[in-house]
Amino acid sequence: MGVRMLAGLQAGDRLRRREVHERFGGRQQGGIGPSTKAPVVLFFTDPAKGHQHGYYDGWDSEGYFHYVGEGQRGDQQLTQGNKAILNHQDDGRSLEGFVADGTTVTYLGEFALVEHYFTDAHETGDPDTLRQVVVFKLRPAADVPVELPSLPISPQSQPRVDRVPVEEQHTERSFVSPDREPYELERREASLVRRYRLYLHRRGHDVDRLRLVPPGESRPLYTDLWDETDKELIEAKGTVTRDSLRFAVGQLLDYRRFADANTLAVLLPSRPRPDLLRYLHELGISVIYPNGDDWSRADPATSG
Known part of the structure; x- marks a missing residue:
């Protein structure tokens, strides 16, 4: 795990999302923002909203955080923001997490990708159409002082x-x-x-x-x-x-x-x-x- 790259922030700090991007770069729209200002990839999770629609971000039984990738239509691909998370270590970028509450976000700290897998979800805004989404299994660098939900079901090696x-x-x-x-x-x-x-x-x-x-x-x-x-x-x-x-x-x-x-x-x-x-x-x-x-x-x- 590398050195935390978001200078001036401590896990648990709350600020406007706009301020995050002004200070550290990254896209202001969507859930994943690789930065051109700093060697970081920012990701934003909103479990309370996502769970209502069948997108499950949360902790598994082993203490890893599972995060659903980006892409609202069709099967999600390992491109753009998803590719940035997939390659963040090879690219020399730290992976920094935030939980969203409206326009305010709370800093969760640094994470590292352990592995990724695919599962089913519906298209955004279309609960009748199923597609495949990518889920990133992330390891936190330190304890996360913010309450986040657990997954309804943690993937296991046995049925x-x-x-x-x-x-x-x-x-x-x-x-x-x-x-x-x-x-x-x-x-x-x-x-x-x-x-x-x-x-x-x-x-x-x-x-x-x-x-x-x-x-x-x-x-x-x-x-x-x-x-x-x-x-x-x-x-x-x-x-x-x-x-x-x-x-x-x-x-x-x-x-x-x-x-x-x-x-x-x-x-x-x-x-x-x-x-x-x-x-x-x-x-x-x-x-x-x-x-x-x-x-x-x-x-x-x-x-x-």
Whole structure:
């Protein structure tokens, strides 16, 4: 770690962002500002605002600070400000952090890049469009005397699987797009899940959901239902179109890599047409759908 380059500042000092740039250079817009006045790269974090929109800056369980890179449209690239952080040590620049509160910022001190990784987030101002963002894992040079949040999930080298209540409103999309309202199709899926869960409970099954965190990832995956009694993974879809069933297949195959499942099933509002049923059965996936007040099930072994 080099010598702190921001002369006259101590970690915890508050000042106007404009004053920071007048004294030390760097771009006045955006989150990352390599300076032409001094051998420094400035970065600005606003966790309180970012967490509302699915951008998670914060401490991990090992004391490193994770910082989402810049770029509001499309997959983020390791160019411009992101490249400046990536290469700050090779370029002989210190990396200096600030936390923003409106037009006022608080100096956090010097950091150094440990590594970077990619995760999913939505485009700025467009919670319906997902893209890939870069996250920088940073080591502080000294204790940071400013309270900053922790990450919801710290990336780990091993996958994690937890059982969570069905009542929890968390979904994969709500994690990356917390500012997006549920679609009507998602509400239909939630209704199907509630009805079928009650049916399984009446039959004495132990039912909840799984939260899966793949190794190296900071975004959780949530199954719609997990039937612990039968060790069955169940994914619900609010329509029986080909696209929705292909999406369900991809989700189930992804979940199965981490869950000790005996069987896979898709929960649907009605029986799929013959070719789609064959598609699911050829992949070993069962189909569950309502039949009046009861439920029907079409399993691969009994398909005709």
